Amino acid sequence: MQMEQKLPFSPGRGWAKINRGLINIGLSLYAIVTLYPLFWLFTSAFKTNEEFDSRPFYLPEVWHWDNLSRAWKVSAMGTSLINSTIVTIASLVLTLLLGALAAYVLARFQFRLKAFLMGLFLLGMLIPIHSTLVPLFIMLKKVSLLDTYWALILPYTAFELPLAIFVTAAFLTVIPKEIEEAALIDGTGYWGIFFRMMLPLSLPALSTVAILGFLRFWNDFAFALIFISKPALKTVPLSLSVFATGYSTDYKLTMAAMTIAVIPTIVAFLMFQEQIMKGMTAGAVKG
């Protein structure tokens, strides 16, 4: 997005400025409408229930910060944040390590089944995740993995691997062969090349994969809904969904709990927005 470019339709010189101005106003309005539900969420989290009801469009008269701490306690947000963190980090480590290793093999070696394996991983990007929920539930039940962290970690990793492999492999194919050959002559083994050259070199690709994976794992609802029923293991989206139905009349508390829950992803987005936006594009176009 660095390349500067003219508008695809360029108006006459005199009107150009006015047009630009109108377009910018239109764009700003659109952005405000898009962000409004979020703004409403954040302001409602600090209101009383009466205020939430009677003055929905205004800022809170008094900012009730204690809503947040109450919501934290009542919704057991601490436990679910810990669960989400454990599951997300474990899935990320597995996805990055196994994905990078497979990508290295698929990008830098020639062997018979290569094209077939690439096709197989590509297929995974076309399969609707939800259609595997029922069989996965039965399979996980049979191997007694239901209601464990693994019931989330392993499927998350499996479904993220195709993206990880394609993004990383695309990155690794362009590295000149000579670097690798020089290392081999120096007596470095393939593992050494992988850990000391390929992993550091593919860091930009891996960080994209990591951010996208973080968002996917952290926000996932369907797998958690079906594979987790123990309250002590609930992830953030799952406990939010339960909380919202259970406390359906204490709206400000639900809003406060949701505010706490969205902060990590919004902070991540504000920090890495270019990478997130480009990464989602790369992943999408590859598939």
Add this chain to the structure above:
Amino acid sequence: MTTSARIKGFILIGILPALLIYLFFVVVPIFWSAYYGFFDWKGIGAAKFIGFDNYAEVVRDPIFWKGFKNNMLIVAASVFGQVPIAMILALLLTRSNLFQKMIRASVFMPMVLSSVVVGIIWSYIYHPQIGILNFLLDSVGLENLKKAWLSEPSVSMYMIMIPIIWNYIGPYMIIFIAALQNIPSEINDAAQIDGVGSTRKLFQITLPMIWDTIKVVVVLCISGSLKAFDLIYVMTGGGPAHTTEVLASYMYNSTFNVYRFGYGSAISTSIIILSLILILGSQYLMKRDYR
């Protein structure tokens, strides 16, 4: 150990862990679900083999086709709602100044929220008593339009499409911006010198130049619409009276609410088959070369 054996060993150890996890959790379930579809099974106890009965029932099940129709409505909303809006935004947002970056980020923002949060926020917006939609209608004097938006069968499905459109415009916009920025600037310059009008340029130069991208986006709309489970589960659960049921929610309800695991598996298999047909079909239809 010879070099070639070492290479072979490394390839094997390198690819195997990823391949095994992927096969076990992504590929194998597809076959299991096709297999369980042949059984009458309540999730516990003995499963009874009943041949193609479940599949035959799926084909005749009006609720299944209702779900399919709703999935198609979501596809339509994506293709004719999201894609044009994303395209217009992209055409206006190809520059990289701070203002444009902020607008892009705002449009993209809903993408990083959990769909549970999105679903709850919008349920509250639509809420008959506390919702801001009814409040807004009240304050502009349109009380007679007030509704229980999500429990009114005639409108509930359309009300669900709005947050879906709202949620997913961002990535399509970014994809289009990247494609527009890839058009060589000489082409735009040449069009300008030749005095090509802006509408004509849009339809005869810009859109054909990014046709491949549009194809990809349409496929993404289709596969994305089949994922519309979370929002519907949170907002309506498929109700009232199955009016907002999509294939995935019907599969969920059949399996985990009425404990028909065999039937749920048959629905899963049908979802895979339908989505592959849709994706391949859309690819074929859009093959027409516009250049």
